[in-house]
Amino acid sequence: MKVEETPLSGCYIIEPAVFEDDRGYFFESFNHKKFEDATGVSIPFVQDNQSQSQKGVVRGIHYQCGEWAQSKLVRVLSGKVLDVAVDLRKDSPTFGKHFSIVLSAENKKQLYIPRGFGHGFSVISETAEFSYKCDNYYNKASEGGIIYNDPFLGIDWHLNEDEVIVSEKDLYLPTFENAKL
Numbered sequence: 001m002k003v004e005e006t007p008l009s010g011c012y013i014i015e016p017a018v019f020e021d022d023r024g025y026f027f028e029s030f031n032h033k034k035f036e037d038a039t040g041v042s043i044p045f046v047q048d049n050q051s052q053s054q055k056g057v058v059r060g061i062h063y064q065c066g067e068w069a070q071s072k073l074v075r076v077l078s079g080k081v082l083d084v085a086v087d088l089r090k091d092s093p094t095f096g097k098h099f100s101i102v103l104s105a106e107n108k109k110q111l112y113i114p115r116g117f118g119h120g121f122s123v124i125s126e127t128a129e130f131s132y133k134c135d136n137y138y139n140k141a142s143e144g145g146i147i148y149n150d151p152f153l154g155i156d157w158h159l160n161e162d163e164v165i166v167s168e169k170d171l172y173l174p175t176f177e178n179a180k181l
């Protein structure tokens with residue numbers, strides 16, 4: 001397993017060791033001890049989520065507030081997405097900055113996004129199945145978000161504006177400036 005810290009402190013790219021043979025491949029998609037040894041972070045994940053989306057879908061930018069904040073370990077089971085982590089830690093030197101990376105079934109990369117971040121992704125293949133672990137339970141009342149095309153964040157989702165598909169909920173998210181952080 002290879003772990004690389006992104007320019008946003010505490011946010012890591014994980015590349016699992018993949019064992020290929022005549023049958024196909026095998027890899028450990030999560031190993032608590034190896035993850036802790038490599039990052040110094042011991043995360044008690046409590047919920048796994050999976051979603052499927054068509055090309056052009058943007059989900060995000062999402063977070064949960066306060067005691068319901070979540071760390072996430074995200075990966076792609078089929079297809080290809082552009083995954084985006086936004087630093088929303090007010091005391092961070094990179095507050096308001098984002099990091100994006102292509103995650104795909106092929107490259108098998110994962111992104112670890114700590115608490116205090118917003119998260120979103122866009123689907124840049126025909127379809128994509130997305131899977132992630134969370135260290136805190138879903139809590140609807142504490143959901144927060146920022147509009148995907150916020151001008152201050154200036155995220156390039158690798159999509160043309162006319163092909164973007166977002167949920168009604170996500171369409172009415174506030175700007176970075178007006179977000180409740």
Ligand SMILES: Cc1cn([C@H]2C[C@H](O)[C@@H](COP(=O)(O)OP(=O)(O)O[C@H]3O[C@@H](C)C(=O)[C@@H](O)[C@H]3O)O2)c(=O)[nH]c1=O
Pocket residue numbers: 049051059060061062063072119120121137138167169
């Ligand atoms: C996130 C979530 C949603 N739901 C329900 C609520 C709703 O009826 C339905 C779809 O929810 P959403 O539209 O919020 O799903 P989605 O837009 O895929 O939300 C996800 O987006 C990505 C970017 C994240 O980072 C996740 O944490 C999560 O916020 O699923 C749960 O039951 N548990 C959950 O953990």
